[in-house]
Amino acid sequence: MNTPENEARDGTRCGLVALIGRPNVGKTTLMNRLVGEKLAATTRRPHTTRNRILGIVTEGDDQIVLMDTPGIDQERTKLVNQVLNRTASQALADADLICFLTEAGRFGEGDERIEAAIRSSGRPALLVINKVDRQKNKEDLLPFIEERMAAFPYAGVVPIGARRGTNVPGLIEEIRNHLPEGPFLYDPDQLSDRPERFRAEEMIREAMLEQLGEEVPYSVAVRVENWEDAPRTAHIDAVILVERDSQKGIVIGKSGRRLKQIGQASRHQLESLLERKVMLNLTVRVEADWSRSPRALRELGIEEPR
Structure with a gap:
């Protein structure tokens, strides 16, 4: 939370960054990797994440407040799934920057719906292509990037491998480049809002x-x-x-x-x-x-x- 000490600092940048994507694309794995600690459960099962969880990364004069969200899915028959979808959608409205996670070479109906929601939000977005370390032919990645950039004006594209940490420092640097100026929202030593x-x-x-x-x-x-x-x-x-x-x-x-x-x-x-x-x-x-x-x-x- 804001403190007089944080408010008094000059030259700081801080922003809410929403990790958005369909279920099981690696959002929570990425947040845990970015923060450097295990904050939330990760499994191979879709809908493992059920809450909007904040992870806090502070580097120098920059503070990234990550919002890990439930995967946005078509399944809406149960109240719990409806709530999870609304939780993820609300994060779009709150974010200063969106990190839209997809998988290398995979972009289906679910991804298209999320891309449309990002367009409607008016928020700047990075396309974060996860699991590139699993792709056998890396040359296939370029046409995929070109196709996505033609469909939506992303502020940047960052290929990563969240599980192994491939190019995660590059993603942090790209996020820092898009943070708005402002005081830190949390103590620099704090890693999450969750007890x-x-x-x-x-x-x-x-x-x-x-x-x-x-x-x-x-x-x-x-x-x-x-x-x-x-x-x-x-x-x-x-x-x-x-x-x-x-x-x-x-x-x-x-x-x-x-x-x-x-x-x-x-x-x-x-x-x-x-x-x-x-x-x-x-x-x-x-x-x-x-x-x-x-x-x-x-x-x-x-x-x-x-």
Whole structure:
């Protein structure tokens, strides 16, 4: 947040930068890479991101406030998906600069709809072509760039590989070139607007999605209900919410084996995040149709932007 000290600085630049794209294009992986820490869950599953998360990168007199957003998708039958789409769309209106993530050589209907939304927003945008390190023939990239630049007046094009960090410094430099002048919005040492509790929930949810595969796609959520810090240990009680009894059985697994595996994977990540021993207690609870409940979405932090 603004402070008198930040307001008094001369020559600083600061801007809100929205990471926009269809599901599973690498937005959260990129944000984690840019910030240098794991702020949010990343999996191979679409719709892993459910919240608008801020990641803060401060270099010299420049501060980049990244807005990681849920993937914009056509699936709108559930309330939770409608909320996710509105959250991503609102980021377009708030941004000083948009980073539109696509995949090298891939530009379908979903990308075209997002490009149209960017055009309507009137905001400047960078075309960030992710996963270029997976492209066998790099010569195919140039015609793709030429086609996209002919379709929309992007302020710049930056090919990257977010998972490995390929050309990420180049993207940071390009973003810095487009920041507006203004005071820092956050303390230079701050990395995110989200507390440790939220990041803990994200680590548990990531471990759970990786363990469950396709069995219980997105009818699960995580809520930390109690957190007690001791000098060298964090005691965390968290609940995994499912919508049906059959899903509860899948999450727990035979003789509790799967829940134990989720707990072990979560604890490993949490201890790395918190830099201390973690005692994690996981329970599974049925909350029927939570993904269709405005109250449940508010309690889980998956809510419509104000």
